[in-house]
Amino acid sequence: GNQQLAAQMPFNADKPLEYGDAARQPHQGSTASPGDPVATASTAAEQNSSEKLGSEPAAGVNRLIKPLDGARVDSGGQVLTTNQGVPVADNQHSLKVGLRGPTTLEDFILREKITHFDHERIPERVVHARGSAAHGFFEAYEDLQAVTRAAPFTEAGKITPVFVRFSTVAGERGSSDTARDVRGFAVKFYTDEGNWDLVGNNIPVFFIQDAMKFPDLAHAVKPEPHHAMPQASSAHDNFWDFVSLMPESTHMLLWQMSDRAIPRSYRMMQGFGVHTFRLVNAAGESVFCKFHWNPVAGTHSLVWDEAAKLMGADPDYHRRDLWEAIEAGAYPQWELGLQIFTEEQADQFEFDVLDPTKLVPEELVPVRAVGRMTLNRNPDNFFAETEQVAFCTAHVVPGIDFTNDPLLQGRIHSYVDTQISRLGGPNFHEIPINAPVAQVHNNQRDGMHRQAIHRGRVNYEPNSLAGGCPFQAGQMGFNSFPEPISEDKVRGKPEKFAEHYAQARMFFESQSPVEQAHIANAFRFELTKVQTPAVRARVIGNLIHVDPMLAASVADGLGMDLPPPAPLASTLPQPVYPVSPALSLLARPGATGIATRRVAILAGDGVDAAGIDAVYAALRGAGAVPRIVGVQLGARKAAGGGRVDVEISLEAGPSVLYDAVIVPDGADQGRLALTGQTVEFLRDQYRHCKPIFAWGSGAELLAQANLPPTLPDGSADPGLIIAPAADSAGAFDAFAAALSGHRPFARETDPPLL
Ligand code: HDE
Secondary structure, three states: OHHHHHHHOOOOOOHHHHOOHHHHOOOEOOEOOOOOOOOOOOOHHHHOOOOOOOOOOOOOOOHHHOOHHHHOOOOOOOOOEOOOOOEOOOOOOOOEOOOOOOEOOOOHHHHHHHHHHHOOOOOOOOOOOOEEEEEEEEEEOOOOOOOOOOHHHOOOOOEEEEEEEEEEOOOOOOOOOOOOOOEEEEEEEEEEOEEEEEEEEOOOOOOOOOHHHHHHHHHHHOOEOOOOEOOOOOOOHHHHHHHHOOHHHHHHHHHHOOHHHOEOOHHHOOEEOOOOEEEEOOOOOEEEEEEEEEEOOOOOEOOHHHHHHHHHHOOOHHHHHHHHHHHOOOOOEEEEEEEEEOHHHHHHOOOOOOOOOOOOOOOOOOOEEEEEEEEEEOOOOHHHHHHOOOOOOOOOOOOEEOOOOHHHHHHHHHHHHHHHHHOOOOOHHHOOOOOOOOOOOOOOOOOOOOOOOOOOOOOOOOOOOOOOOOOOOHHHOOOOOOOOOOOOOOOOOOHHHHOOOHHHHHHHHOOOHHHHHHHHHHHHHHHHHOOOHHHHHHHHHHHHHHOHHHHHHHHHHOOOOOOOOOOOOOOOOOOOOOOOHHHOHHHOOOOOOOOOOEEEEEOOOOOOHHHHHHHHHHHHHOOOEEEEEEOOOEEEEOHHHOEEEEOEEOOOOOHHHOOEEEEOOOOOOHHHHHOHHHHHHHHHHHHOOOOEEEEOOHHHHHHHOOOOOEOOOOOEOOOEEEEOOOOOOOHHHHHHHHHHOOOOHHHOOOOOOO
């Protein structure tokens, strides 16, 4: 019936659909549901469903607070209209007095179109402006009701829809993805007891201990206010001036200067809730908890020279990677881990669990895997979903509660507040991406852009005229954990907060030598950009307390003498933490092998087409992404008469876009061998420690590019596989092994040989 009705009506005149059963179904063609593919469906993952994404709300339920179908608009087969639904006859010409005359004020169609355009932009997020997001779901492994009544954890196998946004912090909305920066990792769980937002980062600690300092931190790292430079970079005087005067930032700085701050992919980084939270069970008993997201693909990073070049080659590198992985069905996954400990245990720790510059070592409290998150659908519309999603640390559900971490306490205020200015009013919870799956009933009314049409005369509680509804949930509702407190009202902090270096030392000592070298180099790079010598000296004065060798190496890199150590703020004995192997990126190679890794196969006239076909098939079979790269697009004449189609040119697809390179027999022939781009490509692959597989005369091309055949000490380079033929025994497997693990860093030198 609905379809027939729609067919009879040429325009969007859906007024009759307000009545009867038809009102509960989307007007055919004007909205689309995942089960109902439409001609204009543009993304492969559009068909993937979930409770949040899924189909129609039950009868009587406000469609605006239920799944997204009702909000999706598809204009396939539809006539162009104004925002009032009036069909537009001509979208190309304004209304003029004569063909060459002035435009009339009467042209409401022109004015509506231009006015709407004039207001298309909203303020970008003051921090975390650049980001990308995806839909998915969380699946619980087990029933956790003994420790928490939170809805996602009430039974094994329970599915909760999620929307996840990853971001950089400092850059503006159009900045580059691969800047050295902390990455945001914000998860909105649409639980059946309301929305729970776990608004975390990919680094488990933070720069500061108290919300009072956050505006200063953000001002210091953002572009300097007089000339708005530099974009998306902490490598400038203001940032280092601030942190050098804020020794509590030292631990975080070590993480930020590590390869954690230049991830290979959003899919290959951890996430952390950072603060200590509380879990509360139905009996009202509480334990402390730290949240961890561990990527199934393992933790992998870029190297700095590569990250810097990627900012030019593809500023959307992480955004594209996330989008393409989901479109290809290689759904990114993370395991959720909890570190659960009691208040009594916390009292025994050498650090204060309320201090967000400290982490709880996994060796002290193991991480218990409690579920898995899968991202399986890209947003339909970047603005409507990714830009308008509003994460708030205040969004907790029964079973999850706050602690007195003074940074967390300030965040509880900040996130709701910032949405009011960013999204233009207090009704941002009604924007479809923010609306909970759980129903919303209260007496909050009106405000800008109100969507819900509340019925009835009663908008207060208690009431008798509406039978007391909506009524208080009592024990069923959110009850704050009744933590007993009897203290003076003061500004200050506990003494353990004043110890700033012991965990920074633990982190540094837990890194592999390669990771340690990258940390030292990153300090050297950033401080080289700092113009004020006293700022450099103060930073190194802090590093002396972390590791004197690190401090000496950074000072040496800057051509300065070692300055005096910074004064210590704490008189307590410095704790000594054992090395924590879990803190090294190398601890998590991941379980997905070479899947989603991008491999360039260099090709030109005279290459071994059969060999290329074989490795191409083997790469595809393992889920990797091969690309045939050459001097110019199009068909190349292969050896023996076949042909190879070059998919992308060296110019458009430079080395940094690939995780590894294959150099077939015959690649040393013709134009490929003569170009500077080929040499640059191979040298960057080598410099960035990527696996290289050459067979036959392909090895000649490596020699022409001067790639060293062995490591500097004369031993074999584990990332350089040279074989007589594509199918030589063990050759491809050795290449795949080098590609699936971490990079063959053994060849790295500082400064680089090539
Ligand atoms: Fe945020 N932060 N933050 N932050 N934060 C924002 O909220 C703030 C902090 C984090 O993808 C803002 O909606 C204060 C820690 C993420 O949309 C704002 C303090 C952690 C995102 C804000 C902190 C984060 C934000 C800007 C110190 C890791 C992006 C736009 C008291 C645990 C979420 C917005 C998204 C965004 C304030 C510290 C993570 C202004 C005041 C610690 C992932 O409200």
